[in-house]
Amino acid sequence: xxxxxxxxxxxPERHSASAALPDGSRRALRVGLxxxxxxxxxxxxxxxxxxxxxxxSLAVVTNDIYTQEDAAFLxxxxxxxxxxxxxxxxxACPHTAIxxxxxxxxxxxxDLETALLAKGAPLDVVLVESGGDNLTATFSKGLVDAQxxxxxxxxxxxxxxxxxxxxxxxxxxxxxxxxxxxxxxxxLEGMARDAKQQRxxxxxxxxxxxGEPGARPVAAWVxxxxxxxxxxxxxxx
Amino acid sequence: xxxxxxxxxxxxxxxxxxxHAHSQGAEAAVKAGRxxxxxxxxEFCRGRLHTxxxxxxxxxxxxxxxxxxxxxxxxxxARTPSPALRRTARKLGRQLMRAAxxxxxxxxxDELAAARPQGxxxxxxxxxxxxxxxxxxxEAAQAAAYDNVSGPATAAVRLLSLDPFHATAxxxxxxxxxxxxxxxxxxxxxxxVEDLPAASAPLLEITAEQHATWPVRLFAS
Numbered sequence: 001x002x003x004x005x006x007x008x009x010x011x012p013e014r015h016s017a018s019a020a021l022p023d024g025s026r027r028a029l030r031v032g033l034x035x036x037x038x039x040x041x042x043x044x045x046x047x048x049x050x051x052x053x054x055x056x057s058l059a060v061v062t063n064d065i066y067t068q069e070d071a072a073f074l075x076x077x078x079x080x081x082x083x084x085x086x087x088x089x090x091x092a093c094p095h096t097a098i099x100x101x102x103x104x105x106x107x108x109x110x111d112l113e114t115a116l117l118a119k120g121a122p123l124d125v126v127l128v129e130s131g132g133d134n135l136t137a138t139f140s141k142g143l144v145d146a147q148x149x150x151x152x153x154x155x156x157x158x159x160x161x162x163x164x165x166x167x168x169x170x171x172x173x174x175x176x177x178x179x180x181x182x183x184x185x186x187x188l189e190g191m192a193r194d195a196k197q198q199r200x201x202x203x204x205x206x207x208x209x210x211g212e213p214g215a216r217p218v219a220a221w222v223x224x225x226x227x228x229x230x231x232x233x234x235x236x237x
Numbered sequence: 238x239x240x241x242x243x244x245x246x247x248x249x250x251x252x253x254x255x256x257h258a259h260s261q262g263a264e265a266a267v268k269a270g271r272x273x274x275x276x277x278x279x280e281f282c283r284g285r286l287h288t289x290x291x292x293x294x295x296x297x298x299x300x301x302x303x304x305x306x307x308x309x310x311x312x313x314x315a316r317t318p319s320p321a322l323r324r325t326a327r328k329l330g331r332q333l334m335r336a337a338x339x340x341x342x343x344x345x346x347d348e349l350a351a352a353r354p355q356g357x358x359x360x361x362x363x364x365x366x367x368x369x370x371x372x373x374x375x376e377a378a379q380a381a382a383y384d385n386v387s388g389p390a391t392a393a394v395r396l397l398s399l400d401p402f403h404a405t406a407x408x409x410x411x412x413x414x415x416x417x418x419x420x421x422x423x424x425x426x427x428x429x430v431e432d433l434p435a436a437s438a439p440l441l442e443i444t445a446e447q448h449a450t451w452p453v454r455l456f457a458s
Contacts, residue, residue: 066453066454067452088258089456091257091260091395091455091456091457092395092396092456093257093258096258097257097258100251100253101251101253101254101255101256103253103254103255103332103335104328106335107255107332
């Protein structure tokens with residue numbers, strides 16, 4: 001909890017995305033992963049955990065729509081120990097839990113931070129995976145510091161052209177399952193062109209988890225974010 | 238009425254305090270077939286209003302009246318046999334505390350948050366939030382009573398694909414009773430803690446325990 005909250009007209013950001021823990025130490029970087037159902041968010045999270053877990057202290061919060069399956073998958077795959085995985089239930093509205101009413105997710109993140117701090121293993125990065133939703137579902141800035149939007153080539157190669165808040169504004173757009181492109185007739189160059197048009201200078205990464213380099217480019221992007229986050233936290237300390 | 242706008246804000250279903258993920262027993266009642274249309278939703282909400290709703294509203298009123306919130310948290314435990322419902326109430330209380338401290342900051346909320354970082358029963362926090370917003374016991378009771386019927390009605394729309402106009406009309410038909418329950422709760426909340434209402438709905442307690450074990454569900458409770 002935020003015991004040092006003052007009432008002198010400061011922004012209420014301490015309740016959500018303040019860069020420091022109540023004791024003044026740096027809190028973990030929070031990265032959201034959103035995107036339509038079946039685009040490969042959970043598989044990407046699992047792959048990111050495998051790539052990053054030896055370098056960074058990681059935790060994952062899943063937002064399942066009506067089960068605990070995403071959390072169960074991550075546990076079964078043993079990508080992280082159970083004490084680093086938490087599931088949030090979203091009451092049939094996954095976008096509400098990441099955008100309009102972020103309280104349950106903030107609580108899950110803080111519980112993970114507190115528990116791991118108590119074990120002497122403070123977190124570096126928390127990955128928050130949204131429940132599968134639609135193209136308008138984005139994370140609140142009160143919940144995450146950076147967000148990745150995951151779409152896939154089989155969901156239709158016109159998705160980048162259609163745009164929408166996820167495609168247009170996410171800090172990173174991942175076009176997943178590029179290995180399927182020849183089978184579903186998706187035009188990867190066209191997707192790249194459309195994404196560039198929608199996103200300007202914001203980055204886009206094409207990814208296939210079935211082969212090299214797998215999730216390594218996305219993992220490298222997360223590490224860049226973490227480096228920048230750490231530098232920012234030092235600068236403002 | 239003084240503070241009407243603050244009451245509307247506090248009672249708004251969009252107030253970001255985590256309630257949207259909870260059906261307040263409606264999901265279990267829908268699965269059991271007891272709630273399947275607007276008429277049965279109305280019966281469910283009416284039952285909830287006069288039992289758990291009255292008790293919650295009185296706890297909220299008592300917190301708004303300035304009673305010790307820790308004593309009220311114990312009183313809420315005594316009125317909530319189901320461990321699952323206690324866990325849910327404290328979880329929602331903790332989430333409401335976060336939203337309340339951001340919207341109506343005040344020393345009483347800070348003190349309670351420091352004393353119980355894992356949360357106290359949601360109606361107690363609701364009452365204290367109302368107090369911090371400058372509202373009195375009656376208004377706190379109104380917010381709690383309304384929450385007890387609007388939550389299940391919203392959930393039923395999602396669970397049953399119920400016509401949203403019909404669900405909202407249910408709430409409109411219940412407004413005289415909601416006001417009456419809030420009035421009784423508001424009066425009780427200004428009295429002694431040991432005299433607070435202890436109306437309960439055993440079926441809500443039983444189904445809450447069952448619901449907590451479901452592997453597949455839309456709502457957290």
